[in-house]
Amino acid sequence: MDRGEFRPVIGITMGDAAGIGPEIIDKALSKEEFYRIARPLVIGDAAVLADALKVAKVNVKIRPVNSSSSAKFEIGTIDVIDLKNINLSELKMGQVQAMAGKAAVEYVKKAVEMALKGEIDAIVTAPLNKEAMNLAGYDYAGHTEILADLTRTENYAMMLVAGKLRVVHVTTHMSMLQACASIKKERVLTTIRLTYEAVQRLGIPNPKIAVAGLNPHAGEGGLFGDEELKEISPAIEEARRMGIAAIGPMPPDTVFLRASRGEYDAVVAMYHDQGHIPVKMLGFESGVNVTVG
Template sequence: MNKAIIAITMGDPAGIGAEIIVKALNNKDIYEKANPVVVGSSNFLKDAVNLIPSNLKINPVESVDDIKGEYGTIDVMDLENIQLSDIQYGVVDKKAGKAAVEYIFKAIELAKEKKIDAVVTGPINKEAINAAGFHYSGHTEIFAEKTETDDYAMMLADDEMKVIHVSTHVSLREACDLVKKERILTVINLADQALKSLSIKEPKIAVAGLNPHCGEQGLFGSEEAREISPAVKEAQKAGINAEGPISPDTIFSKVRGGQYDIAVVMYHDQGHIPMKVIGFQYNQKLEKWESVSGVNITVGLPIIRTSVDHGTAFEIAGEGKANQESMIEAIEMAIQFTEN
């Protein structure tokens, strides 16, 4: 096989993971660029096929060598760790959490063994995985631990809008304490490397402030002067085209307008809120999400990992209403990384 092999983890079986994977792989363009293989459960994928409905066939495989890579057939490495009768859609269950983590572990193992070229992850439920005894705050931390990576960051991308985080799954109070020069400089470097991997030859990086109006010369906080500005200046000395700190209330408009290629943000919601305002569009009249776009990328790993930029959507699981847009984008971005 000359095309990239992309492993897609099914996510929490009680959520919309199987459904959005089936809908995404009902897309001939993906098979022209890559050979996808799902790491998950044949039974849940078959249920999703019936739910849509679709003529797609499910092909269980023992190893990557058995992949057909043919449009119309979804290859699945079935870990046989859960059955449809074990759980209910839309309900937090430790059995589903355990299965979801085992899918991730298997995909990481395949990537480390270079049997696949990239991993795309479906949504997991943090409560479920912790109930199952896996004490992680999210996918990013699982991948970092299993690949023994110290310097990594979460990056979100949706067309021209991109952000990368200094901190993610911690309390807001703790996030403020994590705004340190060394970490900011690391994330600026990771942003520069990631964008170059996406064929942006000379990335323009905007670095956000932490406080309102970047602290107003110390009136509202001193992190900008003490930590952020020194990190930006050091990055500039190293030849990186970085600017900042830039006021958080204007930085995203500037990135979206093309003045910069990415924003380095100081904490989880500072980056996630603008991304989801742009990418998630709900039609109140039709009572459905018309757009659920955006990709989550873990930058700095020795393997390629992209993900949907949304959760398990338990409220619509098993109903056939899930939007596959983010899953398609995550697969396409994984392919793009493998090509570069």
């Protein structure tokens, strides 16, 4: 690959073949602006991408390639590492299928393999379906867990970004009962540290990290729950001793608004919906999920 003029090679996994991934990829890669900043390489199924053109209604060609070095990255043509793992005649759009779930995981596996070899510079993932993955025999909760497993990463987290708002979760895909039981000092501290390091990589040398409470009004001094006193506050204090500008526990009903206005560089949320709701309210069509760790 010619890297004289650095435009990163972005491996784009196709996601669930029965979902919106193929259509969205076709539409996105039909735009010239994408090729000005990056070199996209889809990892998926060429026949599915070609079939999705009927729905996407864009004028592009689908070109199967064997490697990133053989891709041409030309506007009007989508290069795809074709794993040929979907039987198009058996694919039912909009329906949960084990075939599509298995294929979606295989795309991620191939992308990780290529990234670790330096054949691509980053991975962007189209949506997969957790139920379809489960039917295929995988018990992953989502992309974050797949990437952590394949890279043998012990400490990792999910960061959602929408404009100025960055949110990293202490817990994600589990019941509320399990999430509350999982709020422990070490887990909160690890998430604060991961958040701090991730935001530094975004070019902010000394980020301010707001830490949300778990309970209403961040526990109100123990009146509405003691997780803030027993687990969250000690984690914040330890983070400060490590030189991290951690603030909190902050009342969850106000901290996200303040962060979206630039008062904090990131927010550590305690559970899935606490962090997802504000991000989707502010950036439903523009927000992205970044795996950190």
